[in-house]
Amino acid sequence: MDRDGMKMEETEYARDIRADVVIVGTGAAGLFAALSLPKDRRVVVITKSDAESSDSFLAQGGICVLRDDADYDSYFEDTMRAGHYENRKESVDIMIRSSRDIIKELIGYGVEFARKETAGEDAEDFLQNYEFTREGAHSRPRILFHEDVTGKEITGRLLAQVRLLENVTIMEYTAMTDIIVEDEKCAGVIAEDAAGDRLMIRAPYTILASGGIGGLYEHSTNYPHLTGDALRIAEKHGIRLEHLDYVQIHPTTLYSRKPGRRFLISESVRGEGAILLDKNGNRFTDELQPRDVVTQAIREQMKKDGTDHVWLSMERIDRDTILHHFPNIYEHCLEEGYDVTKEWIPVVPAQHYFMGGIWVDSDSQTSMERLFAAGETSCNGVHGANRLASNSLLESMVFAKRAAGKIAAEWDA
Known part of the structure; x- marks a missing residue:
């Protein structure tokens, strides 16, 4: 029935x-x-x-x-x-x-x-x-x-x-x-x-x-x-x-103009020392706060700067750690034109979890x-x-x- x-x-x-x-x-x-x-x-x-x-x-x-x-x-x-x-x-x-x-x-x-x-x-x-x-x-x-x-x-x-x-x-x-x-x-x-x-x-x-x-x-x-x-x-x-x-928004996904699923930049990258920067290269928040807090800080900075993304720098993480702990992130960013061992990458919040x-x-x-x-x-x-x-x-x-x-x-x- x-x-x-x-x-x-x-x-x-x-x-x-x-x-x-x-x-x-x-x-x-x-x-x-x-x-x-x-x-x-x-x-x-x-x-x-x-x-x-x-x-x-x-x-x-x-x-x-x-x-x-x-x-x-x-x-x-x-x-x-x-x-x-x-x-x-x-x-x-x-x-x-x-x-x-x-x-x-x-x-x-x-x-x-x-x-x-x-x-x-x-x-x-x-x-x-x-x-x-x-x-x-x-x-x-x-x-x-x-x-x-x-x-x-x-x-x-x-x-x-x-x-x-x-x-x-x-x-x-x-x-x-x-x-x-x-x-x-x-x-x-x-x-x-x-x-x-x-x-x-x-x-x-x-x-x-x-x-x-x-x-x-x-x-x-x-x-x-x-x-x-x-x-x-x-x-x-x-x-x-x-x-x-x-609904949880993840603070850091790789910014792209392409349609489709957003590539996640793991929170453990920030846990190992990566920092968030504004358009002028200045750090603007504590990256190890809860996700919703970091997301809000990024959105406020984007509004203040008039930009559609902020920057994530891995310069504080040594190259060997990046290559061995984050090989997938390294390779994907390289395919998108960014070498995370040498340059900042653009990141933006995106829907992540329910x-x-x-x-x-x-x-x-x-x-x-x-x-x-x-x-x-x-x-x-x-x-x-x-x-x-x-x-x-x-x-x-x-x-x-x-x-x-x-x-x-x-x-x-």
């Missing part, structure tokens, strides 16, 4: 697919959920584009982790302060306390974070072997990274692991167009494939992990096909949404039974009104795993 109690015509659909869980999205949240579900359950994962075209692959800076017990209070406070204290404290606590276990799992899946040259296998704490970087609004370095393509390293490894699972089927170029609702419970999704055929994917549990809303903006760091489909569908069915006006979304509880359960949401499409309250840098990948996986755990527990009950 659909939500109006009318019987759906089976003949309207080219295929009727059955699964135990359907996951929408192949970013960090969707893939980690698939890996965390019981291996004796059939899982179907659909994605609107190819499996690699998720924003998780684009994340540059890194992933946060609780370095030690003494780091808890400062990590908690940094997250809360960046979020203007509108964060859900329970969710922040869950994320921080789960971070070390998530990192161990990622390393187990083959993720290679930057290691110290003197790293040894007999370290008392496994994190002692790794390098850390710092980003804006962090009181200390607590971010693990892989060059400047951490998202690609993590999500690529997760995708490779999911492809090995016999119980998981990935369907690319398959867009969710609606959910199936029976007796006020979610019972799967309606989708459309690349040929335009409508599919009915029935499953007693559904996890929405379809990403953000950047495709709705003219200037965004997101893939253009990420247009908030899950939000639109949730609103249609009266599913609770939260903080739809909490802190609002489909309301979920601490287990990623939405207000509709059997329907879960994780990652950027959800709102569990971790980020408050402004996300702390490099919390997104961690938050996505922590709460995707909790969704999988809740579903498994209900099966076992």
Whole structure:
């Protein structure tokens, strides 16, 4: 039955697919959920584009982790302060306390974070072997990274692991167009494939992990096909949404007159010493403030100078660090005509992340039974009104795993 109690015509659909869980999205949240579900359950994962075209692959800076017990209070406070204290404290606590276990799992899946040259296998704490970087609004370095393509390293490894699972089927170029609702419970999704055929994917549990809303903006760091489909569908069915006006603008993307997605200049560049300059080459702000504060400072400076960008200088970062920590940024800027080891680059704010979304509880359960949401499409309250840098990948996986755990527990009950 659909939500109006009318019987759906089976003949309207080219295929009727059955699964135990359907996951929408192949970013960090969707893939980690698939890996965390019981291996004796059939899982179907659909994605609107190819499996690699998720924003998780684009994340540059890194992933946060609780370095030690003494780091808890400062990590908690940094997250809360960046979020203007509108964060859900329970969710922040869950994320921080789960971070070390998530990192161990990622390393187990083959993720290679930057290691110290003197790293040894007999370290008392496994994190002692790794390098850390710092980003804006962090009181200390607590971010693990892989060059400047951490998202690609993590999500690529997760995708490779999911492809090995016999119980998981990935369907690319398959867009969710609606959910199936029976007796006020979610019972799967309606989708459309690349040929335009409508599919009915029935499953007693559904996890929405379809990403953000950047495709709705003219200037965004997101893939253009990420247009908030899950939000639109949730609103249609009266599913609770939260903080739809909490949209984060990233302060530094490479300025270009070309149309399309904006190239991100990672916050870790500023964490390593890069500074922002006005049209006259004068520094005008503290680059390590929260993202919304730095964005506002840039916009005010652009207005004052009558320009459409400001400048970012990496002159305080030595050449070897640039080439080894930020090789992707170096190469991309070089392709655009800028050698970051020798000259300033023009940067401008652009839409980057969505802190609002489909309301979920601490287990990623939405207000509709059997329907879960994780990652950027959800709102569990971790980020408050402004996300702390490099919390997104961690938050996505922590709460995707909790969704999988809740579903498994209900099966076992």
